[in-house]
Amino acid sequence: MILNRKMLFLLLGFCILFNSFNGLTMQIKAAATAKLPPNFIFYVPGLKDPKDVKADVEANGFIASDTFNSHFSFINDKTGKKVLKLNTLDGQNDVLTIPLDGTETKLTLIFKAKGAVAPENRAPYGIFWARWQRGEYQSVLRHNSSNQIKGSSGLSRLNPQNIVSDWHDYRLVFDLAADGKAMTATAFIDGEQRHQTANFEKKNGSGNFLQFGENDGSTNGLGRYPYLLLIKDEDVSGKSLKELSQIVGFDLEAAPELIDDADPVSKKPAKKPAGINMTAADASSKDPNYIDPAYIQDGVIDLVKLPYSKNAAQKVTANPKVSSRLLKKAAAIVDPSGADGTYRTIKEAIDAVQPGALIYIRPGTYQEKLRITKPNLSLIGESPANTIIYGYEADYGGIGGNILVEVDLPQSGYFTAENITFYNKGAEWNRTWGNVERRSVALATKNVHGGYLKNCIFLGQQDTMYLRSGRQYFENCYIEGEVDFICGGATVLFDNCHIHSLYYKDGGYITAAAPSDTNGAGFNNGYVFRNCLLTVDPRMNAKNIYLGRGAWNGGSNGAPNPAKVVFINSQLHGQINAKGWTDWDSVSTAAKQFFREYKNTGEGAIPSETETRRFLTEAEYKSTYSSTQKILGFKPKLPY
Known part of the structure; x- marks a missing residue:
């Protein structure tokens, strides 16, 4: 083959390029x-x-x-x-x-x-x-x-x-x-x-x-x-x-083109567990003898040994008296059997009644994800030991999709719950198949004014309680979680409640308060814990539990005001960090918030103020925190 001059130059250029x-x-x-x-x-x-x-x-x-x-x-x-x-x-x-x-x-x-x-x-x-x-x-x-x-x-x-x-x-x-x-x-x-x-x-x-x-x-x-x-x-x-x-001597700029490297596929089982106790199949376990570590016997929670934490709920009454007058006022009765004109599910009852109705819930384990928008409803159970709303809601990378029971009122109204356990098992289930999502909200409230929750149990892990806005009163309740497990911007009084910090290797935060948002009603007093008991998993021994961090500015519409959290006459466990409070980030620091303590006891309490832990003044206590009415702006009253 004879090459002309043009072809020779092209060939020579190619050789030079190849060699280079x-x-x-x-x-x-x-x-x-x-x-x-x-x-x-x-x-x-x-x-x-x-x-x-x-x-x-x-x-x-x-x-x-x-x-x-x-x-x-x-x-x-x-x-x-x-x-x-x-x-x-x-x-x-x-x-x-x-x-x-x-x-x-x-x-x-x-x-x-x-x-x-x-x-x-x-x-x-x-x-x-x-x-x-x-x-x-x-x-x-x-x-x-x-x-x-x-x-x-x-x-x-x-x-x-x-x-x-x-x-x-x-x-x-x-x-x-x-x-x-x-x-x-x-x-x-x-x-x-x-x-x-x-x-x-x-x-x-x-x-x-x-x-x-x-x-x-x-x-x-x-x-x-x-x-x-x-x-x-x-x-x-x-x-x-x-x-x-x-x-x-290496090209740090070039992005590799990978081969045979697909992104992970989902290991999530096709269906969520059908019962409150996970089976081996639910937990993706090959062990034929698998038993849910939070096993509940015969649909009854042992209040001396709660299913996940194994802790005792010390402020909750296991066998409260339910008056016959209350039963007569019930507009609907929920029973798992659906017998005698009752509703099988809580959702069916909510859909059927008018605003302001009272719904009585008979003993049972109710696997439901509820979103309540009707104002002034009351959900009354027989006992938190046997009246249980549960689910496996911990599906998303944010807080909104991980809610078990959400009360979101388009206009101001009250909501009442008594003698019920709210149990979000989503984080527990996630862990069995390799998902680390821990946000598992048991109860979320928005625009709830005059809320009254009594003798209830709330079980989750991160973000157990998402109390976004309004004014609410919790009495004789038990709440457990590990990180930010009481969060949001409502004004809430926790009265004689038991607050338990679960084990988490990186420590924990009890509150992640947002700037208080009462929808213009005033009384923007944040989270107040009065006569409460704080306990902690015995495996936590590094003193890395904080009373709170803040402010969580994405948790309410209350910005740019400071977040507020006050502990009054409460018993603090010994694993509370010496600083008491910590920052949300480098901008939203603890020092900018209204974080206060007043006459607390226990190993985690302090005898005098420190640089990071401040007391309520007597003037602040008397003017704002000395009564329920001053804190919330209303006198809590059960509507029956």
Whole structure:
């Protein structure tokens, strides 16, 4: 074949281009293993051992757990390079640890990452968790299933929601203050600062290292990482990824095209459990002898040993007297059998009656998700031990879809409930099939004025009570949960109630009060706990339970006013943190809220004011908090 001059030039150009590309590829491969600046730690997955991820990271001088290979793996991109994949969808946390010598004053962790969202609710999986441990002190940055970046305290919400579904460039920067203790942690995504916290923590243990992976108890992790670059004691904020690529000899800008790496599919069973006790099939268990750990015998709750917490409800009466007069006033009666003109479900009865009606509920376990919009209804049970509304509502990555019973009145009205247990088992069920969603609201109220709830039990985990707006009175009730389990912006008086903090490894917050919102009725006095008993799971021994944090500005329409929470003449357990209260984030701090205490007792009470725990003054007590009428603006009265 004879080549003309034009074809020769084209062929020559192609050869030059091919050789240049091939040379660049060889250069990057070689440089990735070449000598780096001494303050650079650069990890490219699979270079040391392409078959065993644990051996590979250990060959790079990192520390891996015994379970590392069950949570970290290699996947391939189209060029044959390895990409590190994190998957803790089994609910077990895992990290890789990079040893440090303890002299570092600045760390910058740079990585490219792509995550995924949960198929059940489109909530993101956590895409990173990083902790700098320096001696006794530590600072943390983490991404969670609410699409937030959180530090040791405080949070920043990310938008758009799909940020984890695409490749993005992350820089996590930790700076040590001059005192050698305080740390500032800053997260950048694609060059934009998305979160910063100046807080740090002093916890049990010590050491000098950086950990990366997923270690947030409320979030499952999933992420893919083509590299990890840790730079010590150098400000590289002015260096682009292109410039850093030249230093490490690796293209830090290119996003891998992954092969054979589909996003997770749902493990959620097709149906929710049909009964109050989960079966082996409900719990996705292969154990033929499986028994629900919160098993309820014969439809009756043992008030001395509640089903999930195993705690005793000390303020609730197990066998209250129900008067014949009340039964005569009932506009509808609910009975699981549907016999003698009764309704089988509470919803059927609510739909049938007029506003202001009284509904009597006979003993039974009622699996219902209720939304009540009729004003002035009263739901009266025989006993909280045997009249139980339950469900498995913990389906979404937000609070709104996780509600068991919601009272949302379009116009002001009252709502009454007595002798009923509200039990949201959603978080319990989620845990059995690998979902970590814990928000499980037992009762939510909005625009309820003159609410009266007596001798009731409320069982959930996070956000057990979502009391958004209005004015309500709770008497002789039991409430349990772990994080923010009494939240929202209503004015509420909890009178002689039992408040129990469940076990949660990261501690807990009793309240997450929003700025008080009484829909213009006044009496914006927030949450008031009077003559209450606070108890805690005996496994909690790190004194990391807080009376509250705030303000939760998204929890009401009461902004920009401060959140208000007051504990009066209450018995506080010994695991209350010495600070008492903590921040919601770096803007909505505890110091800006009206958080007060007055004549409390117990190991968690304080004899005198501290910098973070303040008392009500006598003038404040007498003017606003010395009577029910002053707190709520009405005198609670049962409508029968």
